[in-house]
Amino acid sequence: MTKSRSTFITPDGYAVIRASMLVPDRALGVEVSVLINGRAVKWALEGDILDRSRLDRIMSFKIRKVLIRADDEPAFRRYVERAFDDTLSNESSSAQQKIQATSSATDLAVQDILNTPEDKDTYNRSQAYFERLGALVASLPGGLEEILARPYAAESHDHLSHSLRVAALSVALASRLGLVSKEKDRTALVTASYLHDAALETAGVARAQLHSQGAVRDRVAEWKTHPMEGARLFQGKDFVNSRVLDLIAQHEEIPNGDGFPQGLTKAKMDPLAIVLSLVNRFEDYFERHEGKTAPALDDFIKSELGRYDLDYLTHLKAIVLQARPLEPRTKV
Numbered sequence: 321m322t323k324s325r326s327t328f329i330t331p332d333g334y335a336v337i338r339a340s341m342l343v344p345d346r347a348l349g350v351e352v353s354v355l356i357n358g359r360a361v362k363w364a365l366e367g368d369i370l371d372r373s374r375l376d377r378i379m380s381f382k383i384r385k386v387l388i389r390a391d392d393e394p395a396f397r398r399y400v401e402r403a404f405d406d407t408l409s410n411e412s413s414s415a416q417q418k419i420q421a422t423s424s425a426t427d428l429a430v431q432d433i434l435n436t437p438e439d440k441d442t443y444n445r446s447q448a449y450f451e452r453l454g455a456l457v458a459s460l461p462g463g464l465e466e467i468l469a470r471p472y473a474a475e476s477h478d479h480l481s482h483s484l485r486v487a488a489l490s491v492a493l494a495s496r497l498g499l500v501s502k503e504k505d506r507t508a509l510v511t512a513s514y515l516h517d518a519a520l521e522t523a524g525v526a527r528a529q530l531h532s533q534g535a536v537r538d539r540v541a542e543w544k545t546h547p548m549e550g551a552r553l554f555q556g557k558d559f560v561n562s563r564v565l566d567l568i569a570q571h572e573e574i575p576n577g578d579g580f581p582q583g584l585t586k587a588k589m590d591p592l593a594i595v596l597s598l599v600n601r602f603e604d605y606f607e608r609h610e611g612k613t614a615p616a617l618d619d620f621i622k623s624e625l626g627r628y629d630l631d632y633l634t635h636l637k638a639i640v641l642q643a644r645p646l647e648p649r650t651k652v
């Protein structure tokens with residue numbers, strides 16, 4: 321049982337959780353409220369079964385966070401963990417159900433780690449979920465497709481949905497390049513994918529700020545330092561694989577030396593950091609184009625050609641096209 325809290329508590333005794341942690345088609349473990357005009361309004365009762373359309377509806381109202389009573393937090397945790405255990409152990413669960421239950425658990429796991437980066441039990445428990453996500457992406461037919469098929473509306477641009485897509489694409493690319501034959505390496509890659517922008521998250525820098533019109537990332541005070549600050553959060557912890565630190569520290573480096581903070585070139589970079597860096601950049605293009613494959617790939621290849629090895633770019637393009645085929649052309 322964890323000592324850590326995964327949530328922010330409001331003055332009137334509610335814990336703020338992410339709507340993405342709610343699991344569709346499963347009896348809700350706690351009562352859930354939403355914030356309307358500054359007041360908590362009951363939205364779903366304990367035992368309600370939320371179908372996907374009801375969950376999509378609150379997302380369509382741009383409600384990414386919901387409220388549970390602070391005392392219900394342990395019950396909420398059990399609900400997420402049981403959904404994960406039941407779904408993954410049930411052979412008839414669909415790819416969609418498995419990915420949903422796992423991503424609810426990894427969302428909770430990331431929040432736990434960011435709240436208590438020094439806590440060994442929290443880290444190990446969270447890492448077990450990351451490991452499972454890596455295994456699903458590597459072996460579950462339709463797993464990557466399911467993750468990339470999630471809504472890309474501008475309001476859903478946040479660190480957690482970005483991290484999930486980065487983790488999934490990183491595993492797919494690294495597997496194809498033969499870089500993660502050992503489970504330990506794959507888990508390090510998934511963990512670093514989830515934590516690569518940890519310093520931005522803990523500093524409260526929203527992804528929308530990085531994408532906002534006309535914004536120059538360099539003007540965000542934390543931008544140039546976030547890879548090193550992120551690695552520092554986990555430095556000196558014997559329970560953290562040192563490769564995770566290297567991957568976080570190098571995720572904004574680019575093999576031709578154009579990246580930061582050190583301007584490392586390919587020979588000095590961990591090959592998995594090259595994967596993470598490339599996928600992280602691709603995910604930015606994907607977000608900017610709201611999940612539209614053709615313009616995202618066009619922009620991405622145009623901008624990154626010559627900065628990364630051609631075979632990395634080609635493999636990533638093939639993976640994306642397979643998981644998310646080009647949109648039919650619309651007539652003008």
Ligand SMILES: [Fe+2]
Nearest residue numbers: 516517546572
């Ligand atoms: Fe970053």
Ligand SMILES: [Fe+2]
Nearest residue numbers: 482516517600
């Ligand atoms: Fe990122």
